[in-house]
Amino acid sequence: MSVFCALSNSLVADVEGFKLPYAPWKRAYSSLRSIANPLPATFLRGGTSKGIFIKRADLPEDRSEWDRIFLGIMGSPDPEYGRQLNGMGGGVSSLSKICVVGPASDAQRADGVDVEYTFVQVGIRDSVLDYSGNCGNLSSMIGVFAMDEGICAASFVDRKSNAASVRSFNTNTKKRVDTTFPISTSHEGIVPDLEMEQVAMAGVPGKASQIVLEFVSPGGARTGRLLPTGRPKDALIFKVLGHPYSIPASLVDATNPTIFVASTDLRTILGVPSQSPIIDYSDDVVLEFLEAIRHEGARQMGLNPAAQAQPKIAILSHCMVEGKVSDADIAIHALSMGVLHKAVPMTVGLCLGVAAGIKGTLAQDIVSQGRAHKAAENPSLIRIRHPGGLVDVGADFNSNGTVKSAKVVRTGRRLMKGAVWW
Template sequence: MTSLLYLTRTPFSVTSVLRHARHSSSLAGVANPLPASFLRGGTSKGIFLHRAHLPPDRSQWDAVFLGIMGSPDAQYGRQLNGMGGGVSSVSKICVVGPPSEAHKSAGIDVEYTFAQVGIRDSVVDYSGNCGNLSSMIGVFAVDEGMCLPRISQGAKTTGAVRTFNSNTNKRIDNTFLVAERGGRFVPVLDAEQTSIAGVPGRASPILLDFIAPSGARTGRLLPTGRPQDAVRVALSDSREATLPVSLVDATNPTVFTSDRGLRSALGIPDRVPIDYAEFGVVDALERVRQAGARLMGLDPLTQAQPKVAVLGPPSPDDVDADVVINAFSMGVLHRAVPMTVGLCLGVAACVPRTLASDAVRGRRDAGELLRIRHPGGVVEVGAEMDNQGAVRSARVIRTGRRLMKGVVWW
């Protein structure tokens, strides 16, 4: 069979492609392809879209997002027919638009909705937020002319954008370096300032500040009102086990359990590393997650929320970390840590008698950043509490990079 490649002398442009765009019979009026940007934020990558380019009826978004990512890919799980990469950290979409009048009057610059797209199935989950991609919402909005950054002059010029996440109904501030070009301030991402674990190279920092992050899904920092609970779960070998958990809802709800509790339940000796890819471990943690979800009043069958994470002490020679975390996203061990889970851990460590607080006791002074060891390295997070124990904010430094701007077919 002979393959023919036809070339045109007409220069490529987004406008020319959209002029000849095809339209889906089931989604008449939605351009195919769609204007899009492909951006890295922290240790995730995702497609960023304008809300105005999507149907007003959000029930129609799923078909578009699944087509963009190449899902479902039940047989191979690689999403080769789309922009996804076969892992949850790159099967993500952010839809960005102007704020409502109410939010605008409250000082919000831009709103966004996050979608976690299933890989092997057709589930598009809107129940939570992505902390990593949240770092690029302000940059994308300024690049696309949706808003202007709030300029601060100092040793370096920074711009701030107040964003509102519709998944969790929370405000998240982005602050990043800017430079004046052509009479306007634009984000600077290529300055070699800092690096983050899990991403090679260096880039300028982006400060993420989650304002009043408690109760993102449940309305309460501790959904059960207790710093620790116990869940009894059936294991894959027909035994039952009871594990301690801390159920915490800050930035996103998370079920924390302990390395010691997991070892005890599965009969894993202290000297033997836990294999987080082994079926018995994965199955046990999913059952713990589901049990925690029920106690939190959440749907246990929704894999995206809550997350589940195992906490343990750093090794004796690890002087760079206060706690070790292994977190699961969509049933798979995360290669770094979902940033909302890291931030949730930072908050939980400030709440007395939680598993997180117990894990870091004596390892840091009050007010210091929490140093979290994850499979990709170390990340530092901070939480600010008021005198009554309420969370004022949770903060972390991320970096980001523009990867592509053009159109995407669905």
């Protein structure tokens, strides 16, 4: 006997955790049952992240039905172990990501956009799915995936350099993100070529094809303002265990909103002696302080403090090697969903590149002081040192102070194409 027949005389259905009046439950369940399981999907590395890429046409039209599918794909929630062994997730935020990619709308195409995508940060120990921000690393592979799947063609092809550009629209931030990458010609036509040994990037072994990632007009991605408070620097007053503290911070919203604090100020409120400048970012007390700072910064930015994925918080410091200024302009330790990131989330790196070009921010103060002792190799780029190595980012500003674009070089790799169970 089918489940629907068995329940036909019931007023309420209680199946697979649903407790809804029968008719709405039947419609929702039928809709989900019409979606393939396993679901066509592609597993890709973009920068220092890996994620599942899915064509929008393979998902339900009703977006409220996406959450259950995405949690199943990633193996979340996993409250006891946090390893996501029942899914494709890897137990860390940089491996618990999904991109949904589809054709651009007629209006978007009229504006020169080729493809549209939505980024989803999937909770690990909980069932939280965050649609509020974007992922800079996985954004670098949107154009490649779109061309591979025939969702769009490249908007520009340079035959001299054998490179193509794809213009994408991110629905999370309502911003355009362009990618440029090498191409080759096969019997299938023009295809992205990711196997060239062009560049290396920190955190990824070997060399791969260069992907130039450009965020167009990235200011105000979430709040609508590059400086949500209107100031390059603010004093955040917060409490930990009932005791009040204050710390200077720069609240900047470019590509993704980020709270920047200086390591010297953090050491002061933590009571870390100057002769021991290393901060243990895995220490529970340190994490409690940083989360309290992040909550207050979120409030001042007009964002929800309870949302773990946005805004991010990052600690900035001078780059010193044996007492001398290093080849980098600034060092960063960034946290993602309460955990120290092993590299730097690319949207945070790009936000830092923008912040360094804004007079009065903590980032510009540190970069300016460091460059006072050395000549910059490329004044238009900021070299960032993070736990995984170095990365160069750049930002172009309009004459009125708005951000024209932010750029960074990434690499990517196709890992698997097939189907995923949810």
